[in-house]
Amino acid sequence: MPNPGPSPVVLESDVVVVGAGLSGLTAAREVRRAGREVVVLEADDRVGGRILTEEWAPGVHLELGAQWIGDTHHRMSALAAELGIVVHDQFEEGDTSYELGGRVLRGDAFHRAHGEDVAAVERVLRELDAMAATVDAAAPWAAPQADIWDRITVGQWYDAQGLSPLARELLEICTVGILAVPTVEVSLLGLLFNVVTCGVTADLLSESEGGAQTKRFVGGTAQIPQRLAAELGHRVVLDSPVQEITVAGEAVTVRCRGGLIARGRQVIVALAPTLAGRILYDPPLPAVRDQLTQRMPQASAHKSFLVYDEPFWRDQGLNGQLISEAGPARMTNDSCMADGGPGIILAFLEGESARVEGRWPAERRHDALRAEMARHFGPRAGRPEAIVEGSWADKPWIRGCYNANPGPCGWLHFGSALATPVGPIKWAGTETAVAWSGYMEGAIDAGVRAAGEALESLDGLG
Amino acid sequence: MPNPGPSPVVLESDVVVVGAGLSGLTAAREVRRAGREVVVLEADDRVGGRILTEEWAPGVHLELGAQWIGDTHHRMSALAAELGIVVHDQFEEGDTSYELGGRVLRGDAFHRAHGEDVAAVERVLRELDAMAATVDAAAPWAAPQADIWDRITVGQWYDAQGLSPLARELLEICTVGILAVPTVEVSLLGLLFNVVTCGVTADLLSESEGGAQTKRFVGGTAQIPQRLAAELGHRVVLDSPVQEITVAGEAVTVRCRGGLIARGRQVIVALAPTLAGRILYDPPLPAVRDQLTQRMPQASAHKSFLVYDEPFWRDQGLNGQLISEAGPARMTNDSCMADGGPGIILAFLEGESARVEGRWPAERRHDALRAEMARHFGPRAGRPEAIVEGSWADKPWIRGCYNANPGPCGWLHFGSALATPVGPIKWAGTETAVAWSGYMEGAIDAGVRAAGEALESLDGLG
Numbered sequence: 001m002p003n004p005g006p007s008p009v010v011l012e013s014d015v016v017v018v019g020a021g022l023s024g025l026t027a028a029r030e031v032r033r034a035g036r037e038v039v040v041l042e043a044d045d046r047v048g049g050r051i052l053t054e055e056w057a058p059g060v061h062l063e064l065g066a067q068w069i070g071d072t073h074h075r076m077s078a079l080a081a082e083l084g085i086v087v088h089d090q091f092e093e094g095d096t097s098y099e100l101g102g103r104v105l106r107g108d109a110f111h112r113a114h115g116e117d118v119a120a121v122e123r124v125l126r127e128l129d130a131m132a133a134t135v136d137a138a139a140p141w142a143a144p145q146a147d148i149w150d151r152i153t154v155g156q157w158y159d160a161q162g163l164s165p166l167a168r169e170l171l172e173i174c175t176v177g178i179l180a181v182p183t184v185e186v187s188l189l190g191l192l193f194n195v196v197t198c199g200v201t202a203d204l205l206s207e208s209e210g211g212a213q214t215k216r217f218v219g220g221t222a223q224i225p226q227r228l229a230a231e232l233g234h235r236v237v238l239d240s241p242v243q244e245i246t247v248a249g250e251a252v253t254v255r256c257r258g259g260l261i262a263r264g265r266q267v268i269v270a271l272a273p274t275l276a277g278r279i280l281y282d283p284p285l286p287a288v289r290d291q292l293t294q295r296m297p298q299a300s301a302h303k304s305f306l307v308y309d310e311p312f313w314r315d316q317g318l319n320g321q322l323i324s325e326a327g328p329a330r331m332t333n334d335s336c337m338a339d340g341g342p343g344i345i346l347a348f349l350e351g352e353s354a355r356v357e358g359r360w361p362a363e364r365r366h367d368a369l370r371a372e373m374a375r376h377f378g379p380r381a382g383r384p385e386a387i388v389e390g391s392w393a394d395k396p397w398i399r400g401c402y403n404a405n406p407g408p409c410g411w412l413h414f415g416s417a418l419a420t421p422v423g424p425i426k427w428a429g430t431e432t433a434v435a436w437s438g439y440m441e442g443a444i445d446a447g448v449r450a451a452g453e454a455l456e457s458l459d460g461l462g
Numbered sequence: 463m464p465n466p467g468p469s470p471v472v473l474e475s476d477v478v479v480v481g482a483g484l485s486g487l488t489a490a491r492e493v494r495r496a497g498r499e500v501v502v503l504e505a506d507d508r509v510g511g512r513i514l515t516e517e518w519a520p521g522v523h524l525e526l527g528a529q530w531i532g533d534t535h536h537r538m539s540a541l542a543a544e545l546g547i548v549v550h551d552q553f554e555e556g557d558t559s560y561e562l563g564g565r566v567l568r569g570d571a572f573h574r575a576h577g578e579d580v581a582a583v584e585r586v587l588r589e590l591d592a593m594a595a596t597v598d599a600a601a602p603w604a605a606p607q608a609d610i611w612d613r614i615t616v617g618q619w620y621d622a623q624g625l626s627p628l629a630r631e632l633l634e635i636c637t638v639g640i641l642a643v644p645t646v647e648v649s650l651l652g653l654l655f656n657v658v659t660c661g662v663t664a665d666l667l668s669e670s671e672g673g674a675q676t677k678r679f680v681g682g683t684a685q686i687p688q689r690l691a692a693e694l695g696h697r698v699v700l701d702s703p704v705q706e707i708t709v710a711g712e713a714v715t716v717r718c719r720g721g722l723i724a725r726g727r728q729v730i731v732a733l734a735p736t737l738a739g740r741i742l743y744d745p746p747l748p749a750v751r752d753q754l755t756q757r758m759p760q761a762s763a764h765k766s767f768l769v770y771d772e773p774f775w776r777d778q779g780l781n782g783q784l785i786s787e788a789g790p791a792r793m794t795n796d797s798c799m800a801d802g803g804p805g806i807i808l809a810f811l812e813g814e815s816a817r818v819e820g821r822w823p824a825e826r827r828h829d830a831l832r833a834e835m836a837r838h839f840g841p842r843a844g845r846p847e848a849i850v851e852g853s854w855a856d857k858p859w860i861r862g863c864y865n866a867n868p869g870p871c872g873w874l875h876f877g878s879a880l881a882t883p884v885g886p887i888k889w890a891g892t893e894t895a896v897a898w899s900g901y902m903e904g905a906i907d908a909g910v911r912a913a914g915e916a917l918e919s920l921d922g923l924g
Contacts (some may be wrong), residue, residue, distance in 0.1 A: 153870065182870070185871055280705065410649050
């Protein structure tokens with residue numbers, strides 16, 4: 001007979017938080033500030049979730065995960081300031097390079113050649129804005145036209161807008177840059193939800209003033225979850241994947257792989273819906289909630305950083321950005337440090353690119369990336385010192401980025417279960433946010449809301 | 463300090479099977495027949511999975527789950543014969559009642575009034591057959607037109623076929639009867655996969671000769687898994703939800719909730735993909751497999767049996783079937799026993815109906831069902847003795863029926879991971895079948911195939 005194992009460790013608190021991403025850490029902080037005790041259980045050996053900064057060389061931080069904040073990300077700005085983390089502007093001086101319609105053109109030349117196409121895309125974006133204005137981010141399924149808009153895909157609607165092939169491709173690339181899945185996988189209502197939680201399409205797509213990607217963090221985004229975790233100290237427990245949440249009377253018991261148990265009276269699940277659906281709940285969750293978690297897949301995003309001795313493209317009047325129909329990267333960005341250092345181009349492989357070129361053997365993909373950079377930024381761009389990559393679908397506790405969007409009928413038939421508490425179980429995570437869902441800003445929005453719900457319930461319990 | 467708990471029970475075998483549905487039990491039987499030892503772990507307190515027979519009164523069996531077999535279900539016919547279970551023909555004499563275009567018409571009257579619509583639907587079905595003939599059930603993503611067909615939804619393609627509203631509605635109802643989700647949720651390639659694994663659309667949609675629903679089991683379908691389980695005896699362990707599968711060298715360790723451990727050298731996961739995705743795998747599964755399981759939601763099906771003193775509709779020349787645009791049931795069937803007894807109408811609430819009327823309070827739904835039956839089968843049909851219901855999304859170890867279909871790009875980008883083993887982990891379950899996927903016949907097909915893979919691997923290990 002085998003020896004009895006060690007007794008399980010039991011952690012007691014008022015609120016158990018599942019997931020030490022930004023949303024879970026925010027929720028835990030709110031709980032602590034209200035004078036309640038909290039335990040945060042994290043599956044991974046680090047905090048941060050979809051935030052992951054790699055220090056490639058001293059002072060050179062590569063954001064394998066969340067990288068930017070926007071001008072209207074007031075919660076993130078305030079949090080960074082509070083934690084003493086400085087922001088710097090995204091570099092954006094110079095021309096973007098376009099590879100559309102079979103040739104590479106930069107800035108003005110592209111706009112001169114394809115002004116009509118760009119104008120047509122702009123018209124479609126204004127139409128999206130007008131439609132999004134009728135959608136309530138807290139209840140997209142109740143929009144007057146939800147019943148129509150949730151039964152067609154974004155791609156289907158785009159196809160019906162009378163765009164030229166070039167304009168249609170440009171619109172696809174820009175939208176996949178947000179959704180990180182082909183536009184045929186998301187319902188039109190789903191895209192409109194994304195738009196309205198962020199403001200208007202210009203905020204979502206633009207890197208200029210008001211946009212979603214105007215500023216970065218000196219020293220790396222990961223400092224934010226790390227400092228939040230440091231404040232929480234021993235209350236954050238790593239390497240503890242939650243497998244089971246049991247509710248009995250006013251007690252919640254959360255069991256982790258390996259035997260760790262946390263007990264409380266409220267639990268905040270701060271995971272993407274698909275991951276939240278992998279936990280065993282006792283009693284079982286309502287059917288609508290379970291079927292929702294089957295229908296919000298994590299998207300497909302892969303980042304490749306190309307590192308050069310210096311940002312030589314800037315001297316050529318280029319901003320390091322490209323938009324390409326050919327790929328592998330459909331978009332790139334200048335991702336240099338604020339204070340100089342090496343030249344860094346971030347190549348995005350999103351949606352189909354992440355699934356096709358992202359699954360190629362590294363050498364084949366790197367060859368293709370080098371060739372692409374050379375097409376846009378000259379031969380020097382074909383000779384990076386290093387290529388550093390991260391694919392989120394590979395990461396066992398994340399399984400896809402940037403966020404999750406249901407397909408047709410998802411919002412209509414299951415959306416109401418996304419953020420609705422189930423007794424003492426509250427739902428956080430950026431997908432449940434009504435402001436900037438899918439972004440760090442949304443992670444905070446959702447964490448604060450879920451903590452408020454848990455605290456209110458605790459007050460009710462006495 | 464708490465007392466140490468009891469030592470975990472460890473079961474040793476060659477192959478561990480996860481799930482005692484028809485596919486898992488079939489796989490286990492094959493393993494035993496090859497002289498290898500097997501353990502079957504079942505989460506529920508019963509075997510059968512999506513097969514569930516309720517004995518409503520002595521000799522009166524209501525099939526809350528899988529009910530029919532078809533003429534080309536040779537594996538199922540052979541298995542039933544072997545187990546000594548007798549089949550009887552589905553009752554189908556008389557007229558079907560149609561409620562389309564705002565009125566109720568039976569049989570000939572409907573066909574006289576809407577012959578063109580029916581012919582148009584038939585033309586679309588022939589078109590589907592022609593397209594399906596180019597799809598290999600073992601690799602739908604490799605079909606010549608896969609790249610187009612997996613980027614549009616079935617609903618989108620149907621909308622483009624120039625059908626009248628009535629014909630379009632008729633086609634929707636018939637297709638939802640197979641998919642159990644709105645046709646906008648499944649890609650055209652996904653439907654073609656369903657068609658080709660079953661033969662042609664006539665096989666899939668018809669209850670006449672060659673169709674999928676021609677015969678039932680005297681005494682109930684559940685006898686089949688029960689007898690298979692009885693053969694396996696103590697090797698089937700109930701109430702043991704699998705939470706973790708660990709592969710280390712040539713050993714596979716499967717951990718259940720509550721502490722039970724099963725050890726073997728191969729494991730067959732005989733669950734629907736979404737449920738297979740809820741298990742924690744160590745080492746983690748490849749990204750493509752994980753993202754697949756995020757994209758194959760279980761469909762939405764709800765069955766309501768209306769029980770009367772006798773099948774009075776037969777005397778009126780009706781076959782107990784209806785097709786309705788109004789609902790709640792979009793289709794019904796005569797579900798009486800072979801040897802007489804009460805009159806039983808089975809009302810299907812599938813797809814949107816399961817999600818809307820299926821979530822209504824029972825009394826509201828029952829009132830609507832009674833009214834619907836009266837519209838079609840006369841006032842007597844409005845006064846059933848009883849209504850017995852089952853909704854599969856509610857069942858914690860099933861979470862949706864009848865099966866699972868990916869949305870757009872699912873087959874194209876993830877399909878190759880559906881049945882491909884990951885080392886000693888083999889995948890069964892009807893979704894992985896190449897013959898009659900989604901049916902009991904497919905469950906056997908997949909179970910036999912997965913067992914063959916596991917046995918071959920064992921032979922390789924020596």
